[in-house]
Amino acid sequence: MEQTMTAFMDKHGLWKENTTILVGVSGGPDSMALLHFLKEQKKRRGWKIVALSVDHGLRGTESRADAEFVREVCETWGVLSHIVTVDVPAWKIAHQQSTQVAAREVRYRYFEEQMRHYQADSLFLAHHGDDQAETIMMRMARGANPAAVSGMAVRRNFASGELIRPMLACSKEQIQQYCERYEVPFRIDPSNASVDYTRNYFRHRVLQPIKEVYPSFHQHAQRFSEALKADEAYLAEQAAEMFREAVAFDPEKRAAAFEIARFCTYPIALQRRVFHLILNYLYQALPVDLHHRHEAQFFELIASSKANSSLDFPAGLQLTKSYSRLSISFRDEAKDLFHYTLHTPGCVTLPDGSLITAAFTPHQTEENPYTFVVPLEDITLPLKVRTRKNGDKMKLRGMRGTKKVKDIFIDGKIPALQRQDWPIVEDATGTILWLIGLRKGETCRTTGKTGNYLCLCYQAKNGEQTGGPGNA
DSSP, X not given: OHHHHHHHHXXXXXXXXXXXXXXEOOSSHHHHHHHHHHHHTHHHHTOEEEXXXXXXXXXXXXXXXXXXXXXXXHHHHTOEEEEEEOOHHHHHHHHTOOHHHHHHHHHHHHHHHHHHHHTOSEEEOOOBHHHHHHHHHHHHHHTOOHHHHXXXXXXXXXXXXXXXXXXXXXOHHHHHHHHHHHTOOOOOOGGGGOSSSHHHHIIIIIIHHHHHHOTTHHHHHHHHHHHHHHHHHHHHHHHHHHHHHHOEEETTTTEEEEEHHHHTTSOHHHHHHHHHHHHHHHOSSOOTTOOHHHHHHHHHHHHOOOSEEEEEOGGGEEEEEETTEEEEEEOOHHHHOOEEEEOSSEEXXXXXXXXXXXXXXXXXXXXXXXXXXXXXXXXXXXXEEEOOOTTOEEOBTTOSSOEEHHHHHHHTTOOHHHHTTOOEEEOTTOOEEEETTTEEBOOOSSOOOSSXXXXXXXXXXXXXXXXXXXXX
16 A cells, blocks of 8 residues: 555655645544554654544444544554544534535534644545545436546645545555554444445445456546546636636626527537536535536527527526527516506606606607507506516507517517516506507507597616617
8 A cells, every 4th residue: 555655646746745734534444544654754754743533423432432542543653633523413404414415514614624723734535546436436327527427636725725635546455454564453434334325335236346357446447537637627728718708707696698609619518518617606506406407408498499498497597598698697586576556647666777757748749669658548547567477468559459478579589588577567457558668559448539648758777778678
């Protein structure tokens, strides 16, 4: 193990000089072998080593005994140790997580705290080659994206420094031989033999039979991981460039959009990565119910022949295709839906800052699409200003019968996102009078020759007819 591990650390430049390093130690053979190896390098490297051990509170007195075991061995070896007991069951219930996920999250939070407390440069963990092979196979089975399938990183940024895994080239068998050779004491967690946990299932039922036929499988898995990570690093750079060129991103509104035709001119490998980049930028933390099927739905949406279509993703994220453009944002129900009473004379201010005024007038003249004059005898007050509802219909001026509002939007090529909060004026009977800036209706209740009219005026925010109905 020493030669394998030393060569691996040389290759990846993992040696640190004259610094504080932390070591995650459970008391099992892997972490005890790692601690022993680093302890032997302590004087030559000028290290201050701190062993961190976490009692997850899952096995009662047995897990407490493991922590005490680590403390006692560290005292014998002259290594500073820090032991903590955490309440994983309580965290699991509070955050609705599995036992394994909850234990990992609590453990890593503790590691981060200690990294900052000791101002440490590195946290060393004892994940080995067999662990890497298990991780890769588990992620492949779950259908993860290529970046995840590449497995655990040899090193990555963590808290105030780096997280380092120097044993990824070592097999479980090499570690056991090391412990025997140097009489490294360790304890065995009996739960490791159970196949109830996913990782243990892969370890005993999948990896073990493979290694019986291919003993060096862990080495192949690590080489695969390193090659894939190198490829991913290059593709990530290209995807970032594509994102800058093709995607309009608004961090304040947490929204993104792009022209579908331009997006599709890039290689599919970059399209996939930019899709995930968009999700990473929009979500503060990726939802646990976000799966690979959402990627497939995304590509089906942009390839669809439908002019307008949408998808709902977890946590309220909505993807909306409007003709040649795809918009991605979180749906704001408070913005999209409104219903106001418009008194006469009077006015209402809409959520986007635009203004609708109502006044009596003796004139029937309409000067533009943002002014609407209707005989008082034709309507029932008070008027309402609202957003669309399913099944909305209106009678258009000069047209027999009624027409669906949905079809009017389609005829006007109004993007689906704009339809959600497009203002509609109706009277007290529910008759739609005006699809503001787009089409005007009529009721045909009277001849309109009495000389009494109601004049409605729409004014966009800042007095400019831009955005929303102003684009019609």
